[in-house]
Amino acid sequence: MSSTLRMSIPFTLALAVIAYVAFSFIFTLPLSSAWAFTAGVLVCGILVPVLVDLNLTTKSAKADASAETSTTNFQGESATLYVGNLPYRANEDAVKELFSRFGTVINVRLMKDRQTGRRRGFGFVEVAASDANKMIGKLNDFEFQERTLKVREARDRQDEENQSVE
Structure with a gap:
């Protein structure tokens, strides 16, 4: 049915x-x-x-x-930031609004569990490269919806795999 x-x-x-x-x-x-x-x-x-x-x-x-x-048309260099310890109730719009206070946000992707569809507490924010360091400095250890965010530049998956092999 x-x-x-x-x-x-x-x-x-x-x-x-x-x-x-x-x-x-x-x-x-x-x-x-x-x-x-x-x-x-x-x-x-x-x-x-x-x-x-x-x-x-x-x-x-x-x-x-x-x-x-949630996607902005942006021309120029971009950087992807990893955002950890996000509240599970946070959505893409709330994260975009927070990061937009400190620069240009291109895209927000919050990770979800494949089986349950619930948020996993981390995501990636694509920002203008010129604003990335300022956002990391301002938002790392920032209190957001009663959680302390961890913000750093995202690493490529290949880099992580190569480091674990060495």
Whole structure:
């Protein structure tokens, strides 16, 4: 059973009862109770999934728009900063706002657990290279949402693998 259908069943049944009441008592149509309930289920069975799909489409469009706003069109040298000890409730917009106080923020990526989808408490902030050292100096050991941030320049994954081998 699809998630859309699973989400719409309670609404469909509730609206079917409302339609039954409307067809039986409000409108003086010569329908039996069974026909009134069937008409309610048919009308609501078509109407509710369409409304649920429209709602889900609107939510995904808003999520796409907010994801686009986390990336800034920036021309020039950039640096990536590692940000550790982030509060789990912090989102990309809050981190971007914090770092924007001290320079140009290009992109914010907060890491999530693949299985649970919850934030892992660290992320990466891509900033203008000219602002990177100033941000590290100002935001390392900075108190943010009751947590002390750890900010440093991010290392490439290959560098980390080579260092561990040597």
